[in-house]
Amino acid sequence: MGYSNTAILREGKRRLEMPDSRPPARTFSDLVVWQKAHGFVLGIYALTAGFPKQETYGLTSQMRRAAVSIPANIAEGFSKRSRADKARHMNIAEASVEESRYYLILTRDLGYGEAAALMHALEEVSRLLNSYARAILASGS
Numbered sequence: 160m161g162y163s164n165t166a167i168l169r170e171g172k173r174r175l176e177m178p179d180s181r182p183p184a185r186t187f188s189d190l191v192v193w194q195k196a197h198g199f200v201l202g203i204y205a206l207t208a209g210f211p212k213q214e215t216y217g218l219t220s221q222m223r224r225a226a227v228s229i230p231a232n233i234a235e236g237f238s239k240r241s242r243a244d245k246a247r248h249m250n251i252a253e254a255s256v257e258e259s260r261y262y263l264i265l266t267r268d269l270g271y272g273e274a275a276a277l278m279h280a281l282e283e284v285s286r287l288l289n290s291y292a293r294a295i296l297a298s299g300s
Contacts (some may be wrong), residue, residue, distance in 0.1 A: 187237035192287040196230035196252070199280045203259070206272050214271070222262040228255035229284065233291075242295060249292035256285045 184190050188197075203226040207219040229252045236248025259281055263274040 184237070187234040190233065190237065190291070192284065192291050193230050193233045193237075195280070195287055196233060196284045199259075199277065199284050200226045200230060202277050202280060206266070206274065206277060210271050218262065218265065218269075218271070222259065222266070225255050225258040225262060228252065229259065229288075233288070242298065245295045246292060249288060249295060253285070253288055253292065256281060256288060260285075 187193050200223075203222055207214075207222055210219045232248045232252035232255065236245045236252070239245045239248060260278070263278050263281065266272055267274045
């Protein structure tokens with residue numbers, strides 16, 4: 160398919176738009192990045208359920224909090240009106256991605272579980288989130 164031939168004017172600049180095969184997101188849960196981040200959270204909960212009991216208020220709690228922060232900030236940012244507010248929430252989500260990345264490394268190194276599949280899922284969330292944040296900053300709204 161490729162790019163459409165429809166050129167639009169926005170803020171005095173001409174650019175080509177790609178055709179969008181999906182309708183615009185009406186709620187945060189329509190966003191693929193949120194869906195992937197939510198799936199990551201579910202995986203974190205499953206992984207941490209098997210952690211040693213002494214980690215309940217330590218690593219388990221920290222991992223869950225950091226993971227939940229990713230889709231929660233995507234959801235909160237979705238409802239913000241200004242581009243700066245939206246971008247700020249995506250930046251917070253990106254920071255939580257990095258925090259989660261460290262906790263997965265720690266999980267592996269402590270021998271608490273196999274984290275490779277979740278690390279892969281987190282990489283996908285990170286790429287999608289980065290693209291979404293860039294699109295917000297590049298948009299006129």
